[in-house]
Amino acid sequence: MLVAGFEIIADIRVETDTSAVAGFSAIDAVEGNNVIGIETEISVEPKKRMERQRCKCRNCGTSYLYDSKFGTGNMKRHLRTCLKRESWDVGQLLLTQYNSSILPFSGHLFDHEQFRQIFLEAVIRHGLAFQFVEWAGIRDLLLYLCPDLQLGTRATVGEDCVAMYIREKVKMQAKLQAMSNRISLTYDLYSSLTTDSYGCLTAYFIDNDWNLQKNVLNFFYLPPPYCDTYLAEKIFGLLIDWGIEKKVSTITSNSALINADPVKDLRSKLNASRGLFCGGEYFHIPCCAHIINVIVQDGLKEIDEALHKIRESIKFVKGSKAREQKFLECVTQSSLDVKKGLRQDVSTVWSSTLIMLHHALYYRQAFMQLEISDSSYNGCPSKIEWDNLEKMSKLLSVFYDIALVFCTSKYQTANVFFPAIFSAYLRLKQETGNDDECLKTLAMQLLSKLEKYWSDFSIILAIGVILDPRYKFCFVDWCFKKLLGDDGVQESTRVKDKLFSLFTMYTTPTKLIPSPKPIIMPDESCYNDQFNAPDDSFSREADVFFKEFDSLAREDVFQQKSQMELYLDEPRINRKSRLDVPTYWKVNQYRFPEVAAMARDILSIPFTTVNKANSFDESGGMLDQYNSALKPDMIEALICTRDWLYGENEAKQMMLEELTKDIFLFDVDD
Numbered sequence: 001m002l003v004a005g006f007e008i009i010a011d012i013r014v015e016t017d018t019s020a021v022a023g024f025s026a027i028d029a030v031e032g033n034n035v036i037g038i039e040t041e042i043s044v045e046p047k048k049r050m051e052r053q054r055c056k057c058r059n060c061g062t063s064y065l066y067d068s069k070f071g072t073g074n075m076k077r078h079l080r081t082c083l084k085r086e087s088w089d090v091g092q093l094l095l096t097q098y099n100s101s102i103l104p105f106s107g108h109l110f111d112h113e114q115f116r117q118i119f120l121e122a123v124i125r126h127g128l129a130f131q132f133v134e135w136a137g138i139r140d141l142l143l144y145l146c147p148d149l150q151l152g153t154r155a156t157v158g159e160d161c162v163a164m165y166i167r168e169k170v171k172m173q174a175k176l177q178a179m180s181n182r183i184s185l186t187y188d189l190y191s192s193l194t195t196d197s198y199g200c201l202t203a204y205f206i207d208n209d210w211n212l213q214k215n216v217l218n219f220f221y222l223p224p225p226y227c228d229t230y231l232a233e234k235i236f237g238l239l240i241d242w243g244i245e246k247k248v249s250t251i252t253s254n255s256a257l258i259n260a261d262p263v264k265d266l267r268s269k270l271n272a273s274r275g276l277f278c279g280g281e282y283f284h285i286p287c288c289a290h291i292i293n294v295i296v297q298d299g300l301k302e303i304d305e306a307l308h309k310i311r312e313s314i315k316f317v318k319g320s321k322a323r324e325q326k327f328l329e330c331v332t333q334s335s336l337d338v339k340k341g342l343r344q345d346v347s348t349v350w351s352s353t354l355i356m357l358h359h360a361l362y363y364r365q366a367f368m369q370l371e372i373s374d375s376s377y378n379g380c381p382s383k384i385e386w387d388n389l390e391k392m393s394k395l396l397s398v399f400y401d402i403a404l405v406f407c408t409s410k411y412q413t414a415n416v417f418f419p420a421i422f423s424a425y426l427r428l429k430q431e432t433g434n435d436d437e438c439l440k441t442l443a444m445q446l447l448s449k450l451e452k453y454w455s456d457f458s459i460i461l462a463i464g465v466i467l468d469p470r471y472k473f474c475f476v477d478w479c480f481k482k483l484l485g486d487d488g489v490q491e492s493t494r495v496k497d498k499l500f501s502l503f504t505m506y507t508t509p510t511k512l513i514p515s516p517k518p519i520i521m522p523d524e525s526c527y528n529d530q531f532n533a534p535d536d537s538f539s540r541e542a543d544v545f546f547k548e549f550d551s552l553a554r555e556d557v558f559q560q561k562s563q564m565e566l567y568l569d570e571p572r573i574n575r576k577s578r579l580d581v582p583t584y585w586k587v588n589q590y591r592f593p594e595v596a597a598m599a600r601d602i603l604s605i606p607f608t609t610v611n612k613a614n615s616f617d618e619s620g621g622m623l624d625q626y627n628s629a630l631k632p633d634m635i636e637a638l639i640c641t642r643d644w645l646y647g648e649n650e651a652k653q654m655m656l657e658e659l660t661k662d663i664f665l666f667d668v669d670d
Contacts, residue, residue, distance in 0.1 A: 057082060112150050120160045124642050129626040130154035158634060165637035168644045172215060176242055179205055182249035182277070182601035186287075187235065188609040189254070190219075190621035192628035197222040198635070199231070200621070201238060202609075206600045210586035212411055214606075216643040217242060221632035232265035239270075246275040250460075252285040252606050277505050277601075282460045286453065288417055289406065289608040292399050295449045296350045302442065303392050306385035307353070310360045313367055313379050314342050323374075330369040336362065354400050357393050361386070391439045395431065395446055398424045406608060414464020415471070415581055417607045421461070422479045425454055429483065460605070462495045463502065466568075467599040469584055470575045473499070473568050503564045506594045563592045 056063040059082050123132065131154045132138060142149050176183065184204040191197055201218045218238050239245040248270055267280040276283055300307065317327045331338050342363065345356040364386055371380040381389065405420045406412055428450065431443035462476045476495055480488035561569070573579060581603060589596035627635050
């Protein structure tokens with residue numbers, strides 16, 4: 001065997017080296033004393049008399065003994081370190097570096113179909129443009145790695161995407177139809193750069209392994225001007241296409257996107273097919289994140305002018321190194337900590353605005369000192385504006401805490417929302433009794449908006465938190481009494497009645513809920529005439545007394561507690577424990593099968609349509625420039641397939657922390 005890169009210094013018989021290092025010459029075959037197929041740059045010289053056979057590196061001229069008993073190890077080691085070697089095989093270099101056999105040798109046959117599949121998955125996963133395959137730099141790179149690579153066009157990439165979408169849709173449809181429990185929906189609106197509107201329908205459910213699943217079902221074009229009837233018929237038609245029209249429990253949406261009329265029409269259509277529980281009483285759930293965003297934005301409008309001054313003040317300090325140094329001197333004079341830092345905000349992300357405001361308020365005295373010491377700075381808020389900013393910051397921090405809970409929780413469901421919203425409700429209500437009239441008025445304005453959401457949907461929120469073994473009904477009862485005083489008893493009673501009314505659905509056999517296991521009664525083999533019945537030993541007079549006991553036993557049958565009552569009677573789990581609630585019900589489904597079935601449906605109800613990363617964002621869904629240029633069917637194929645295979649979009653986005661980081665970390669030139 002001859003290592004490629006060495007030339008034979010004599011005419012000898014050798015074999016082909018099929019694992020030769022790529023980029024170097026290899027002898028294909030030898031017949032007799034004639035070398036066949038040898039590359040043109042290899043010279044074959046006769047062996048010198050009385051000398052042993054040798055081979056020589058054609059790069060640097062180093063020679064080695066060439067004999068079967070010496071092997072080829074010395075030649076291979078030399079090639080790895082030869083300084084005059086001009087080309088290298090990437091696969092072999094990586095294998096040498098990492099001592100791994102994962103990468104193929106140069107003799108490995110390239111699988112064009114496998115490459116096509118991997119390339120397609122990369123396009124879908126990372127949201128790459130179809131013309132990516134036609135970019136000159138990308139083609140040069142791929143052809144360098146594999147000169148005979150069969151590169152397609154943007155059209156072939158599109159065709160492959162549609163084919164993959166069809167395959168994955170069949171799998172998703174089978175998955176949904178195999179589910180025996182309810183499916184919750186969300187509806188959201190997206191816009192393209194050309195202002196075209198698209199609806200996004202997403203399904204939420206707890207699968208057979210008790211994992212909460214979220215899958216985009218459809219991403220459909222909304223032709224203008226679409227009416228309420230069209231939207232209801234469109235969504236209903238999509239549900240029929242998936243075969244889940246009888247499994248729907250709720251739909252969560254932004255109330256500004258889908259008003260009462262299409263919800264009413266859709267509810268009627270689903271009720272006609274007996275697809276909703278409780279007659280659709282809990283069918284429509286408004287997006288909690290949207291409600292909070294609206295409340296916060298309304299609050300920020302009250303201090304809009306003062307906020308503008310804060311933004312301009314921070315930009316002024318950031319404007320030059322000299323200004324920054326001047327401000328730092330003011331910070332030191334005010335005995336403040338420079339490490340707190342100043343931060344800018346993103347106007348459409350209200351959490352960044354609150355963080356900016358919080359940091360600016362800390363440096364309030366420094367800004368006032370800067371106004372005195374620097375005549376070019378004239379944008380400092382007045383004392384009254386500073387006071388109003390501080391009061392609003394205190395109130396809006398209530399909603400920041402709620403959104404923070406949402407975006408840090410694994411599940412955005414009722415058992416997470418109820419405690420967070422209750423806390424905000426209670427804190428705002430306490431502020432309505434504040435002696436400061438301004439703070440009191442602001443608190444009342446924010447509370448009135450939150451009360452609307454709370455009063456309409458506190459029932460389904462409460463039922464969800466009752467099914468969390470860390471809270472149960474006693475928490476709901478305590479919350480309403482804390483909020484409403486004596487009137488809280490009536491409200492908690494109403495919740496309990498609704499809870500057991502909904503629970504009756506799961507104690508009645510339906511197609512969705514399997515029948516409870518029947519009580520096993522003793523069969524005939526358990527009876528024997530050789531044994532007497534207990535009352536055979538007593539007189540008729542004595543038997544009268546035992547009949548009273550028999551009647552008590554019959555009453556006891558009707559007084560037996562339901563599974564829901566037994567669950568509620570059990571001690572609560574520590575509230576601070578990191579409990580995975582679906583996993584809890586997975587473990588306890590055999591103890592409380594009916595309650596577990598109910599929990600499986602209720603705990604899958606989403607109370608927001610936005611993902612965790614966008615909990616603070618009010619800008620709405622927007623398609624990028626590449627998706628905006630595609631046809632509606634292709635957009636749906638890409639978005640749905642990406643979600644089914646990889647979950648949330650992994651397209652690279654600039655991190656909010658990078659946009660709003662401490663301005664003192666910037667290198668600003670004078």
